[in-house]
Amino acid sequence: MSLLLVYNPVCGSSSGREIAEQEVLPLLAKHGIVPAQVAGTQYAGHAGILVLEFLEKMSPHSDHTIILVSGDGTLHEIINALHERKSSEIPVCTIKLVLVPGGTANALHSSLFPPSPGSETTLSAVHAYLSSSSSLKPLAIAKTIIQAADDSSSTGGRTSILSAVVTSTSLHACILHDAEALRATVPGLDRFKLAAAQNATRWYNAHLRLLPSTRVQSSPVLQYDALLGRFVAAPNADTPVELAGPFAYMLSTVNVDRLEPTFRITPLQRTYPPSPPTTMDVVIVRPQRDPSLSGTGDAQRELFKDKVWAVMGGAYQDGVHIAFAYGAEGKVEPASKGQPVVEYFRVGGWEWIPGDDDERAYLVCADGAILTIPTGGKAVSRVLEGQELGFNISVYSL
Numbered sequence: 237m238s239l240l241l242v243y244n245p246v247c248g249s250s251s252g253r254e255i256a257e258q259e260v261l262p263l264l265a266k267h268g269i270v271p272a273q274v275a276g277t278q279y280a281g282h283a284g285i286l287v288l289e290f291l292e293k294m295s296p297h298s299d300h301t302i303i304l305v306s307g308d309g310t311l312h313e314i315i316n317a318l319h320e321r322k323s324s325e326i327p328v329c330t331i332k333l334v335l336v337p338g339g340t341a342n343a344l345h346s347s348l349f350p351p352s353p354g355s356e357t358t359l360s361a362v363h364a365y366l367s368s369s370s371s372l373k374p375l376a377i378a379k380t381i382i383q384a385a386d387d388s389s390s391t392g393g394r395t396s397i398l399s400a401v402v403t404s405t406s407l408h409a410c411i412l413h414d415a416e417a418l419r420a421t422v423p424g425l426d427r428f429k430l431a432a433a434q435n436a437t438r439w440y441n442a443h444l445r446l447l448p449s450t451r452v453q454s455s456p457v458l459q460y461d462a463l464l465g466r467f468v469a470a471p472n473a474d475t476p477v478e479l480a481g482p483f484a485y486m487l488s489t490v491n492v493d494r495l496e497p498t499f500r501i502t503p504l505q506r507t508y509p510p511s512p513p514t515t516m517d518v519v520i521v522r523p524q525r526d527p528s529l530s531g532t533g534d535a536q537r538e539l540f541k542d543k544v545w546a547v548m549g550g551a552y553q554d555g556v557h558i559a560f561a562y563g564a565e566g567k568v569e570p571a572s573k574g575q576p577v578v579e580y581f582r583v584g585g586w587e588w589i590p591g592d593d594d595e596r597a598y599l600v601c602a603d604g605a606i607l608t609i610p611t612g613g614k615a616v617s618r619v620l621e622g623q624e625l626g627f628n629i630s631v632y633s634l
């Protein structure tokens with residue numbers, strides 16, 4: 237049987253090894269299952285190498301199951317390593333993932349198995365794997381290409397990265413960037429809070445182009461209409477939709493409705509799952525839609541910050557942030573007929589073109605990894621099809 241168990245011993249509260257040895261392996265043993273290999277990662281980046289070595293060893297099998305005890309970052313490394321492998325050495329394969337949450341946020345696992353009071357979820361995916369009635373959900377994978385200003389050839393001046401969870405710019409990317417710099421001095425999740433406070437009033441000067449999906453089953457740019465409670469085609473949705481900045485928030489997700497167990501930032505990924513999964517959900521906040529703002533100065537930014545964070549707090553209340561709109565005099569209210577505070581789109585991809593004068597708009601976050609767009613360049617992100625990905629990947633879910 238081509239079954240690999242990988243654990244990250246340092247993710248989350250450093251209990252990956254304990255979970256693997258004391259919970260996962262005994263449960264498998266009860267069902268007479270022994271993995272062909274059990275391995276802990278020994279350094280950042282090791283997970284991808286472990287997986288590639290395993291696939292090579294198990295050749296000519298092409299169907300592999302990987303039980304992964306980690307957070308989202310370790311999965312991110314594996315997906316990128318698989319995509320970058322030499323297909324002459326490891327041909328196209330099928331990976332079935334059994335996720336065991338060992339990380340800090342576990343966005344993908346908590347989206348697949350949302351926490352419910354009193355329920356134990358650590359081994360949910362292992363139970364799904366062992367069950368005859370489990371389902372396998374194909375993963376959508378986004379590829380983001382960082383293009384230099386002079387990138388006219390198909391290969392030159394580019395870097396690319398895959399995401400299985402989130403790709404972002406603006407506040408989310410800056411928080412992840414700054415929190416990393418605080419890692420040595422501020423322990424635990426407090427560094428994210430501090431990084432959020434440091435960036436709370438910042439706006440990002442950029443242009444965003446939302447792209448329709450041109451995949452096998454094409455799909456126009458869709459926008460969520462909170463009053464109708466459904467997606468509708470954006471105007472001229474078969475062509476790119478152009479959005480001018482500044483932006484306070486811009487983030488896109490695949491596969492997940494939440495980035496932490498209770499932070500449902502893209503709730504429609506679960507309420508109205510994309511089918512087939514060749515799109516991503518995009519959440520945007522653009523301050524200048526607020527009719528009460530009279531400028532871009534510090535006082536206006538403070539006012540906007542208080543207002544928008546009250547709305548975004550709705551992500552922690554089952555994702556109600558997407559229902560708020562500007563009412564009379566810019567007061568924000570749920571289910572109002574005014575302009576939505578949060579713009580919510582479902583797209584095939586996007587292009588983010590930072591303004592020359594705003595260095596913070598040049599940051600892009602892909603599943604926690606930070607990339608910097610070169611001056612005059614742009615980031616282009618879109619969901620890949622199986623053939624472009626070079627392997628098939630699905631996860632055990634409910």
Ligand SMILES: Nc1ncnc2c1ncn2[C@@H]1O[C@H](COP(=O)(O)OP(=O)(O)OP(=O)(O)O)[C@@H](O)[C@H]1O
Nearest residue numbers: 247248277278279280307308309310339340341342
């Ligand atoms: N033995 C190791 N020593 C140091 N770093 C490691 C080791 N093994 C893996 N890593 C690194 O640990 C990082 C964090 O792992 P991961 O993202 O899975 O957990 P997390 O950050 O706690 O969870 P989440 O991403 O869900 O918030 C990964 O980026 C990976 O490169």
